[in-house]
Amino acid sequence: MPSPSQRRARFVTAGVASLLAVAACERKSQPERVDSVIPAPPLPDAPPPPAPVATSTWDAQAGLALVVPGEQGDVRLVVPGTGAGAPADTAAGAADAVLPGEVLLVSRVGVAGRARAEPVAAAPTGSACGSWPAARLGPASGADAVPQWTVGLVQPAGGATPVAALPLDSLHGLSPADSASLAAAVTRLASELPADSASRALRGLPFVVRTAGRFRPDSTAETVVAVLTRALAQEASPIGEVILLVAERPLDLRTGRWATAYHERAVGREEVLPAAEVLAALRIGEPGRPALVVARVGEDGSRYSLLERAAPGRWQVRWTSVARGC
Structure with missing residues (x-):
């Protein structure tokens, strides 16, 4: 017969075994945990970039x-x-x-x-x-x-x-010899311009110098701006041509030939051809960009342009207004 101490030992051992069995069952009954990441909600679409501001090219x-x-x-x-x-x-x-x-x-x-x-x-x-x-x-x-x-x-x-005005010497203000020489130079340059399909019918006809003004854009060059016209007098549909011409030559080569720096041409029925007028020659900003203010009057009304000297011997349209007063 077991002694009382042996019976207590068996009871303790059985109790511990029961507790371990219960704990094992509890562990088995618990579902396995699965690590998961909840996806973040999608970000809203980024707004489109703002449209570029439509600015004027006016100086x-x-x-x-x-x-x-x-x-x-x-x-x-x-x-x-x-x-x-x-x-x-x-x-x-x-x-x-x-x-x-x-x-x-x-x-x-x-x-x-x-x-x-x-x-x-x-x-x-x-x-x-x-x-x-x-x-x-x-x-x-x-x-x-x-x-x-x-x-x-x-x-x-x-x-x-910062604007300065550049004096324009007109043909009428020059000596007869200088006036004739300048008129001949701009006429030659206009005649040498490449003809397009619209002006081909006028090839060989003489130009008339409507206006011409000479000025110095800086200390190195001399510039002339001129408006020339010519016409073909057809009874059915007379056509004409208007040319705005800018030419330059270096001051250290006064006997040298003028070279075209900018031109624009309009060809059409004489009664609707736009008229061009040079209002002023300017020097704008620092160190002073040479510029011309030009008015044009045509079928769609009047508009104004600013021509600027982009480089020696090269002029370009900087800005043109809308047309008003058709």
């Missing part, structure tokens, strides 16, 4: 806007607006964004003076064609009258733009 150092002669004592305001990356604006700016303001007045012989421009309420025209906003020009502070001018540049409030 802001020339001023805020152009002032051009109008009718009945008023002037017209040409405000650069927005473009599409090309030199031509697709929309005009607002007059109230630049006026009232001080205006630098320029003529073909240099800076004419200053004036004060005030906006004028637009009068109903009854026409589907838009017109340039009207303004009234008055003497600048301390002046008695508005000087003679061909184009104005609206100045920023409280400041002035």
Whole structure:
């Protein structure tokens, strides 16, 4: 017969075995844990990048806007607006964004003076064609009258733009010999321009020099800007050609030949051909970019351009306004 101590040992051993068995069953009854990652919700689509701002190619150092002669004592305001990356604006700016303001007045012989421009309420025209906003020009502070001018540049409030005017020597102001020589030079250059399909019918016809102005864009060169025309007088449909020509020659080769630096051509029926007029020659900014302000009047109205000298012997259109007043 087992002793009491042996019976206690067997009881303890049996109890421990029972506890281990129960624990093992509990472990088996628990499901195995599976490590998992809850996927994050998808990120919302990124918004598309903003469209590039359509800015004008107008040279802001020339001023805020152009002032051009109008009718009945008023002037017209040409405000650069927005473009599409090309030199031509697709929309005009607002007059109230630049006026009232001080205006630098320029003529073909240099800076004419200053004036004060005030906006004028637009009068109903009854026409589907838009017109340039009207303004009234008055003497600048301390002046008695508005000087003679061909184009104005609206100045920023409280400041002035770095603009100088370059005198244009016209054919009429030159000596007879110089005038004849310059007219012959621009006529030769116009005749040497490559003909396109529209102008081929006019080949060989003489050009007429409508205007020509000579100036110095810097200390190294001499430039001439000219407008030339020619026409074929056909009874059924007379056609004509208008050429705006810019040419240069170096000052150290005064006997050298002029070379074409820029030209544009318009060919069509004489009665609808656009007219071109050079309003002023400028030097803009620092160290001074030579530029020309050109007005064009055609079937679709009037528009204005800024031609700038991109390099010696090369000019290009920097900016062109929308057309107004068809």
